[in-house]
Amino acid sequence: MQPIQWFPGHMAAAIRDAARRLVGVDVVIEVRDARLPVTSANPALAALVGRRAHLVALAKEDLAEPRETSRWLADFKRQGLRALAVRAKDQGSVQRLGRLIAQAGAGRPNVRAMVLGIPNVGKSSVINGLLRRAAAKTEDRPGVTRDLRWFRVSPGLELMDTPGVLVPKIDTPEAQWRLALCGTVPLERFDAEAVIAAFAAWLAEHPGHEDEAPRDLSAFASARGCLQRGGLPDLDRAAQLYLRDFNQGRFGRFTLDPAP
Template sequence: MEIRWQPGHLVRARRELKPLLSQARWVVEVGDARAPRASRDRLLSEQVPAARRIVVLTHADLADPQATRAWLRALRAAGEEAYAVRAHRPSGLQPLQRRLAPPRARPPAGLRGVRLGTAVTLQRAVVVGLPNVGKSTLINALARRSRARSEARPGTTRGPQWIQASEGLELLDTPGVLAPMGVRGERAYLLAALGMVSDRSFPVWEVAVWLVERLGLPDPALGSAEATLEGMGRGWGLVSRSGAVNTEETALRLLQQFRRGSLGRHTLEEPPRVPAEPGR
């Protein structure tokens, strides 16, 4: 399967992204914990050195926790600075907040011990990632208020906007970016299942059947993933007057349930194997 979904504002976003990357100390690359490899922009590592890049895996509350820990170990072993967050749980953001916090200027030696106003240097971070990966939700959580527009559909953020997250910290919310050549193969199925491309850009029934197989949901009594999905549609009452299952509505219902976490916590990509640390 191949997906070529490139709305005009996303094409413009990729073209305008490179100069924006140089305007900040940090580049926060946002990925999805359910597919940490497929949900990252492969071209970003060529534009930003690892020393300035922080990888943040969102939707950790929807992913398998053991797999997320394994993915973090693998990323860190590869030299990446990586965190996994539940954007709707502020307490889980503390390690990332401490990392992004601007350094506080030290007072001159002769004034140490004297109460002065807090001196904070301005620190900036550009937040980048694929459409609907959770960039705006992450920014709102870091700012502890709804500043960036956030919706559960790709393409919500239309243009870059600087947002004051805290004293001395500004975050740049950017539109999602996709490779101009589109996506194909298994990565296309993964991004479609996660809702990172428009549901109108791919065959929803085909992706839903793939997801049933990937999650191990086929009913042995029915014999196939497609028959299992049809059975789900009948169970949901998505049947026409002629008795046929409405395949599009059934597929969309399954995809929506997966994206919300109604089917449980699942990670769709196996983490790379990392050698155990000495002594463990």
């Protein structure tokens, strides 16, 4: 597979922006994809978080295997990392996250929280879920940078309305196909057919998986009517459809990072 390249300056700029906005933040909510509890993390985040409270939200919980998610949450707990699984459309799970954030800022009369994470993991959905009942933008305060907008989630909790975006850390072939398959890398940056082939190989190594995804892209193309003139399968179009179906949960629930 062709390695996925990010512009070298991109990571540094994203980190500078996040660091600037973290001034005055008490609690960092790191959103990860529940299908990739480790691969969708960026190790650079720990240095940014510093001594602030750190929470991990495993978003898109509905797309991951529930048993694996429980194992991951138990593992994070052993490591002393506070974590919770959320599903954007389940207000109950989002409200639980809200309570966890308030607890993480224990003792402070007013907790300020910010969401961070790599692209497409569900940051905006988490923010929107938390702000669903939010009244209005909280007033500007002296000393607070102008472009930072805070919204009041509950009497003791304010949330920054825009998340910090980090680029994914893509340092192994496994990280490449997993991040690409789960939609955290722009489509034009990778070879979708190669990513699906890598996933098919993973499926072959995981027999007895409760859910089944198609392993043969040509067969999938025919089944979905993706044909070129002359009747040959249109693999390009089929690959796009495949990625969309996978990320809508049409093939079932998959956790691609195995829980320890």
